[in-house]
Amino acid sequence: MFRLRFTALVEAPLTVAFDVARALGRPWPFPLEEVVSVRPEHDVFTAPFGARGRVAHSRRFTPTGAGTRVDEQVEWESGLPGAVGAVVDRVVLRPRVARAMRAHLDALAAGAALRAREVVQVVGAALVEGDRVLVAQRTGGPYDGCWEFPGGKVDPGESDLAALVRECAEELGVAVAPQSFLGEVPLDGVVAGGAPGASTMRVWWARITDGRPVAQEHAELRWVGAADLDALDWIPADRPLLPAVRAVLAAR
Ligand SMILES: Nc1nc2c([nH]c(=O)n2[C@H]2C[C@H](O)[C@@H](COP(=O)(O)OP(=O)(O)OP(=O)(O)O)O2)c(=O)[nH]1
Structure with missing residues (x-):
């Protein structure tokens, strides 16, 4: 079995990167069968390859503060015996797989960046002081009375972190300094709009630098x-x- 790994950072929320990757399919001229799908974290597809060979294609999507990291892995074996098999796997198939995957990842990055422009991105701040975090109770609307992290929608053209700082000033009257990225969750679209899972909220922990x-x-x-x-x-x-x-609280 031969294996190649590829990594790309896609400037799009987790769910958008996953959906665009699925819509693009895989860069192989024969159909692959889905054997694992954990939406929107990862999926695995396999197919028989020739008479005795096999190809497996798996992808993992990881949220980061800068977008979604896509790790793809392709494994293949022609199943041809001896030296002929080794030549076909290494010399013929390997460069083809690498070429196809590079084009595929470029298309994924471009498609996802385009789709991400239509998405309402939400950001949240886990404001930490000592061993406690600030939580805020919503008032009005479908989540009336529920608790959340301060934050809100990113304005068009605004960066996520600029939005985080602006929302904390507007909602709490404090200046904050974002620290590290904590994670990204899909939203149901109930308040922010859009299809369930189209938008996500990205959360950073942050310190208050000025104000109460x-x-x-x-x-x-x-x-x-x-x-x-x-x-x-x-x-x-x-x-x-x-x-x-x-x-984060345990590390304080
Ligand atoms: N701020 C925040 N929003 C959250 C959290 N969890 C969660 O699902 N959401 C959802 C609720 C809303 O659908 C959306 C945020 O919308 P919002 O209405 O609070 O945003 P905003 O402050 O920009 O509001 P507006 O200016 O449009 O009135 O994200 C959370 O922890 N914090």
């Missing part, structure tokens, strides 16, 4: 320790982020 938070748009603000995070009535999308928040 005062609720300008929320019903209530609370400083919460790691042990009390689970009991809050969170917006459903936020729960998968809690382990990353707890890890």
Whole structure:
């Protein structure tokens, strides 16, 4: 079995990169059968290749603060015996796989960047002080009374981190310095609009550099320790982020 690995950073939310990759298909002239799909994290496709060979193509999508990292892996064997097989696998197929994959990843990056322009991106800030994090209670709308991280929609042309700083100033009256990226979760589109899963929220933990938070748009603000995070009535999308928040609090 021969194997090649490829990595690309795609400037698009997790779900957009995943959907565009699926729409593009795979760069092989024969159909592959899906054997694993964990949306939107990874998928695996395989196909018989000639009489005795096999090709397997797997992809993993990882959220980062700069977009979605796409790790693709292709494994193949022609199944031809002896020296002939080795020559076909190494000398004939390997450069073809590499060429096809490079074109495929370029198309994926271009397609996803284009689609990402139509998406409403949301950013959130886990503001940490000592061993506690600031949580905010929404008021009005479908998630009335639910807890969330301060934040909101990124304006057209605005960077995620600029939006994070602006939203914290507007909603809490504080200046913040974003630290590291905590994760990205798909949104249901209930408030921000769009199809379920088209938009995502990206969350960074941040420090307050100036001011004391005062609720300008929320019903209530609370400083919460790691042990009390689970009991809050969170917006459903936020729960998968809690382990990353707890890890930051534990490191303080
Ligand atoms: N701020 C924030 N929004 C969240 C969280 N979790 C979650 O699903 N959302 C959703 C709720 C909304 O659909 C969307 C954010 O929209 P929003 O209405 O708060 O954004 P915004 O402050 O920019 O609002 P607006 O100016 O359009 O009124 O993201 C979270 O932890 N924080």
